[in-house]
Amino acid sequence: MDWAFVFSQTLTQALGITAIIYCLAAIGLNLQFGYTGLLNFGVVAFVASGAYAIGVIVLTFELSLWLAIPVAMGVAVLLSLLLGIPTLRLRADYLAIVTIAASELLRLTVRTVLPDYLGGTQGLNGKIGQQFHDLNPLPADFESLPVLTWTRQDLWVVIVGWGLIALFSVLMLLLVRSPWGRVVKGIREDEDAVISLGKNTFAYKMQSLVVGGIIMAFGGILWAVAKQSVQPDTFVPDFTFFVYTILLLGGAARILGPIAGTIIFWFLLAGIGEFLGQAIQAGWIDFLKPTDVGAIRFILMGLGLMMLMIFRPQGIFGDKKELALDAR
């Protein structure tokens, strides 16, 4: 059993591109759900809209990536308005129902509608991120960092990705510590009370949905650029629920919650997978086949999460005292 290999693979994944995409989505969700209390169950739709906007602009229309990024943000804004305007005036559960339905609707639509533009079930595959990768400042003969075994191209994405996470986390910190943040937290606690104090809560909820949606779209932008491929069936509701898991794991309404949650989630998921794979290879476990590992790691992960919710329901960074207030 090669422990060093298991560790290096695990850490590389815990900090890698997929983790970064989830982290960006979780930061957006933290604003919407953690601070404002909006139950957005369509996280994946915002990520997909960002990724598709990039794919369509760059591959279908053969336009610049730098144009595609603001378009992707615009699409996220549009999606937020589309989902928010009819539902945000209603009770909180309506947004949940509408968003989860919309995310599936969107996936099934891009799968079948306008295949010449959206690529049908195959999606859009090609040099989506070329303009970004051309800017890679790493030396051409770069091999790999010690332990963290990203390729030259991936490392460049990882650097920019963590940069985005840092940027959005700082913006979020400014936002939630301001009077604006106080209003959205008030809405999460009791919307009627905030209305009675003269705040236009609909506008605040809309702003929160839009800003969170844009941050999520950046997850999609990074996805398209890094993987150079946008496929409809990767944007399934599971994604949304993993993002919720990450947020609750790290602690909702905490600036570092999404980051801690992402690293722990991917470290455990990857770690269990790598460990089981190696253990099967070494013959320690004979009742499992290598092909079972993918499913088993989610089972173990689920058990772990149940333990967490029982013994530390507030998440890693959450405040237990704060959680106890809910019961009163």
Place this chain on the structure above:
Amino acid sequence: MPADHTEELGPQARATQAVLASVERRPGAAKPDPILIADNVKRQFGGLVAVDVEHVQIQRGSITALIGPNGAGKTTFFNLLTGFDAPNTGAWTFNTRQVAGTAPFKLARMGMVRTFQLTKALSRMTVMDNMLLGAKGQIGERFLSSFIAPLWKGQESTNRARAEALLARFNLAEKAGDFAGSLSGGQRKLLEMARALMSGPELVMLDEPMAGVNPALTQSLLQHIKAIREEGTTVLFVEHDMDMVHDISDWVIVMAQGQIIAEGPPDSVMKDQGVIDAYLGAHHDKQLTSTGEALTESPGGSA
């Protein structure tokens, strides 16, 4: 009882009571300077008519009590007036402006601020943050300015000072840093009232502000309510405690089964046979009989 209090009446109280002395003592009586006028406000829940107010006026600068047995429609009427619920029919003006159908947050901005019977403390926020949320016209509440602290820091510290002063008045100064969810039921009532006052409302509507507040504190709260009236705020409040109603209100409006059945100064209203019947005929409530002098003198009640 009113005799003991005459010497502590402020100029605003004296003026208002003098003006109201000449107002007719009947439902829907016209007031010399109404801040709020409602007409034909009706709200039905299925077959039940919860509110059916033909006409009512609230005198500016007064402390007006809205009383009535449980289920009379007082809270529903509050909800309608403040835009939290929509009536089946009806119109009302605030400061002569037609405001039926206006969004509740806009009414609050215009200066008509209410509290809730079931307290709405923002649990996972500090008492201070609860208070600060009450302040009006905050620059830092706009999305873009929120990122630039120098734009709003000054306003924030002014608001903070105001909040501290109000919290001190309401005996909550030491709690400023605690989560509002950790307060007791009575303390939450106090916080909600203090928070409503943060915006400096013209008309404050309090739904049972004293429920669950201990008697000693009630006395000091009564003084605060009198004080904010002296500062020019109109107070409309719902209350079941007849002693309190008697003590601070200039005018009492009685609701029963959705309608206004009587109006007048506290003394005359509490002697009104129709009012006594409305209270005691349907629901004989011990607390009411033992507190309101006028009610205990009534011929044995009819329960």
